[in-house]
Amino acid sequence: MKIVVIGTGYVGLVAGTCFAETGHFVRCVDKDEARVSMLEGGELPFYEPGLAELVARNAEEGRLLFSSDLARAVQDCLVVFLCVGTPPAEDGAADLSDVLEAAEQIGRAMDGYRIIVNKSTCPVGTTDKIKEVVAGLTAQPFDIVSNPEFLREGSAVDDFMRPDRVVVGCDDVRVEEIMKELYAPVLRTNNPFIAMDRRSAELAKYACNTMLAARISLMNELACICEEYGADITGVRKALGTDSRIGPEYLYPSLGFGGSCFPKDVTACARLAQDVGLGGGIFEAVSRANDRQQQRFAQRILDYYGGAVAEKRIACWGAAFKARTDDIRCAPALRVIDVLLEAGAAVRVFDPVAGPKLREHYGERIDVVAKCYDVLEEADGLVIPTEWREFQSPDYERMGKLMREKVIFDGRNLYDPDVVTKRGFHYISIGRRDR
Ligand SMILES: NC(=O)c1ccc[n+]([C@@H]2O[C@H](COP(=O)([O-])OP(=O)(O)OC[C@H]3O[C@@H](n4cnc5c(N)ncnc54)[C@H](O)[C@@H]3O)[C@@H](O)[C@H]2O)c1
Structure with a gap:
């Protein structure tokens, strides 16, 4: 399949490279020209274990190309992935300006049927907005999909190649089949492809991150109680983690969580x-x-x-x-x-x-x-x-x-x-x- 990935950050570059690794022809686009030049020169803009080798191999094979020309890239593909940033705005809401700007650019460039897949983490209802923006700029037919990404920095390649599940929100069974085909190589372990409506898929990503963050915050508060009352969180953590209803993951107390997500x-x-x-x-x-x-x-x-x-x-x-x-x-x-x-x-x-x-x-x-x-x-x-x-x-x-x-x-x-x-x-x- 011919795929375009917009945004070559932690998500876009990993997703694009992994799709290329499974045999697809991928063009990764970024508006940051310095970043594109770096990638064309074989240099990565960030550190991610195992990624450099994969990028080099697939670029060498001609399956992975980099470009800053979004319009041209979009004119030669079936599926367009949106992997741009959604940083917090002043009021805490997700800033969708990069997503909507990219949607506009796609809408203007389309010269035939496309499947537009949003991988950026966005509030419920964002794919409706993308759909509206694109439809306002083109008469070409298209479908829209929400396909949130669950990879973790530090193990991103492995997470993408062996995902716990792939979540796809769309409202057309033929599009669902195409998405299944795209992901089939990484789901050979029989981990599930979970199809649902777009709004539920959008929320599933937030649900996952808030659940994990809540576990960390709860553990950290318990740790504070330990400090104040002379208990030790290590024993408390072990007691919690061995409860089969709770499990041991994400129970490590720390100075707090961070990161871009x-x-x-x-x-x-x-x-x-x-x-x-x-x-x-x-x-x-x-x-x-x-x-x-x-x-x-x-x-x-x-x-x-x-x-x-x-x-x-x-x-x-x-x-x-x-x-x-x-x-x-x-x-x-x-x-x-x-x-x-x-x-x-x-x-x-x-x-x-x-x-x-x-x-x-x-x-x-x-x-x-x-x-x-x-x-x-x-x-x-x-x-x-x-x-x-x-x-x-x-x-x-x-x-x-x-x-x-x-x-x-x-x-x-x-x-x-x-x-x-x-x-x-x-x-x-x-x-x-x-x-
Ligand atoms: N980083 C993670 O671990 C992770 C995991 C899962 C989901 N996500 C989500 O995926 C999305 C992307 O995250 P990231 O960490 O990869 O972001 P990032 O900031 O590392 O990269 C985003 C890239 O998109 C480019 N870009 C922005 N607008 C563009 C446009 N119109 N055309 C072309 N390129 C454009 C930027 O130049 C940048 O290189 C976010 O919504 C994030 O919440 C991130």
């Missing part, structure tokens, strides 16, 4: 509820709890130093919103770094892959270093906001020799408190007694 999708869902008089419920509570958790973690660092962090040198291991990605959008690390900078601390950060994005974000305001232990030199404390594997078994002796003050603020509960304290460190983690 959970925070914005929870707020967008809260807006959906508010707009129909259902505000004040769980969605808003999930965001509030997350916000408080991030603030609380930063405050615990300030409190440790009695509020006097000016002149302190704080080291930071990790800045990406989670491990295996360089994405720092809404990363909790940034919130902590901002609080520290505001209080006058000098911040030095190491992240295995997010260094360039951090430099771009902070400029000279922080020191970004290339080696894990280099950040610890003369440090008055170490903050860990990201759970990278390489932080999991540290060389405590080396750390102790490098650091001026032996204290670790662990936002991910990477270590056994007994082990850390035996090595002479103060250890402040989540939902466990300060040691």
Whole structure:
């Protein structure tokens, strides 16, 4: 099949490349010309494990092309995927300007029947809006589909190639068959292709992200209760996770969730509820709890130093919103770094892959270093906001020799408190007694 993918971000580039890998002919379009040139030159605009090899192979085979000419691309395909960003607007609702702009461009360019598939995460009713925009600009026939994407950064290629399920919302059985054919190679494991109406498909994506975010916020609140009442979240988590009705996933307490999806999708869902008089419920509570958790973690660092962090040198291991990605959008690390900078601390950060994005974000305001232990030199404390594997078994002796003050603020509960304290460190983690 000839496919066009609009948007070469984490979703579009992965989806386009994986479709090419399964034999389709794919054109990936982006309005960011610098990004397109990078991709044409064989360079990726972000880090995603396993993606570079796939892009190179499929580009080499001529099945994967990059372009900034949306109109031309749309004139030579059957299916057009929309994978553009839907960031939060000022009022918390999803900003649909990129989606609707792309829809307009598609509408103007169409010269025959097309299937327009929206993969961007959008509020219920967005595919109706896309349909209206396109229909207003062309007399050509088209169908419209909602096909939300569930991949996770850090394991995006694997998630796309072996999805738990594919959700497709459309109102025509022939289109449904085409979508089934498109996804057949990645559903050979018999994981389900779930067809439904477009509005339900749109909501399914928000449902999934808000459910996961709610679990995290609930765990984080339980962790706070543990801190205040002298309980330990580790035991509580195990007791919860072994309950077959609950299961062990997404029960890890932390300094809060971040990234380009959970925070914005929870707020967008809260807006959906508010707009129909259902505000004040769980969605808003999930965001509030997350916000408080991030603030609380930063405050615990300030409190440790009695509020006097000016002149302190704080080291930071990790800045990406989670491990295996360089994405720092809404990363909790940034919130902590901002609080520290505001209080006058000098911040030095190491992240295995997010260094360039951090430099771009902070400029000279922080020191970004290339080696894990280099950040610890003369440090008055170490903050860990990201759970990278390489932080999991540290060389405590080396750390102790490098650091001026032996204290670790662990936002991910990477270590056994007994082990850390035996090595002479103060250890402040989540939902466990300060040691
Ligand atoms: N990142 C994730 O893990 C993830 C997972 C599932 C769903 N989603 C959803 O998928 C969507 C895309 O997310 P992302 O993280 O890939 O976004 P992104 O910001 O990384 O990439 C979006 C790309 O679209 C391009 N673009 C915007 N308007 C365009 C236009 N008119 N023509 C051509 N290109 C255009 C931008 O230049 C950018 O490169 C969002 O709605 C997001 O919520 C993201």
